[in-house]
Amino acid sequence: MPPSSPDGTIGERPALARGAGQHVLVVAGEPELAELLTTTLELAGYRISLADTGAEALARAMENRFDLVVLDATLPDLAGLGRERRPPAAHRPPVLFLTAYDSLDRLVPELGLGEKDYVTKPFRVAEVLTRMQVLLRGRYRGPRRDGALAYRDLVLDDARCQARRGTRALDLTPAEYRLLRHLLVNAHGVLSKEQIGRYVWGDFRGGNAIEQLVSRLRRKVDRETPALIHTRRGFGYWLGSADGEA
Structure with a gap:
């Protein structure tokens, strides 16, 4: 994917990750930031609702189902928010934090949202759109077995951070587990090396x-047949059955 312009504009729109009408809640207290995100995400194909405080965001999340929340983590009213009221588990969307910190460890967990990711401020629009797409694709809707x-x-x-193929347990490192999860969530979709690395x-x-990790x-997953992890030369890697059947 070509890089966006240094000022974060959307001049290279064909190269940017785009949405497909998903409903996104933008939580930003600064009017300039709210306007930038709202305009950009609407142009990228998302439906946008806006909140300017953490309390308003929590109220909206309790009443509506959002596909994703983009949240300015520097809002002053986030601390302690949501300890008594949380959205139902089925309604908890993933959240993309906009933060001045370079670690998720210092981000507030109190909103009770789903899977999390972050970009640091000042951010580039292209990075925000890419991380949103990763979070949205990570909402696995495929087959499940006992949850x-x-x-x-x-x-x-x-829940147990465990994997198995048939009756055989897979002894995976954390990096191998994350890679396998990413491939599984995006089954039959090709993931580039950049997507995998990030x-x-x-x-x-x-x-x-990445070649060594794959x-x-x-070697651990494909001892049994059929092989499930494949290479699309020049593009990346994908998980699935070569015959196309799930």
Whole structure:
């Protein structure tokens, strides 16, 4: 994907990740930031609702189902918010934090939202759109088995951080587990090396780091047949059955 312009404008619109009408709640107290996000995300194909405080965001999340929340983590009223009231589990959307910090460890968890990611301020619009797309695609709606993610005889249990193929447990490192989860959530979709690197490590890894990671994971997952992890040369990697059947 070509980089966006340094000022974060949307001059290279064909290269930017786009939405498909998903409903996004933007939570921003600064009028300039709210206007930038609202205009940009609407142009990118999202439906936008706006809140300017954490309390208003929580009230909206209790009453409506959003596909994603984009939240300015510097809002002053976030601390302690939502400890008594949380959206029902089925209504908890993923959240993209906009933060001045370079770590999720310092971000408030009190809103009771779903899967989390972040970009640091000042941010580039292209990065915001890419991270939104990753979070939205991460909302797995495929087959499950006893509450765990599943594809044929491959099962990934996030509650226990365990994976198995058939009856065989897979002894995975954290990086291998994250890669397998990313491939499974996006089954039959090709993931580029850049997408994989940013999901697994939070940044792009050059050289042969990703090839080595994929190779190690393949040796563990694909002892049985059919092989589930494949290479699309020149594009990336994908998980699925070569015959196209789930």
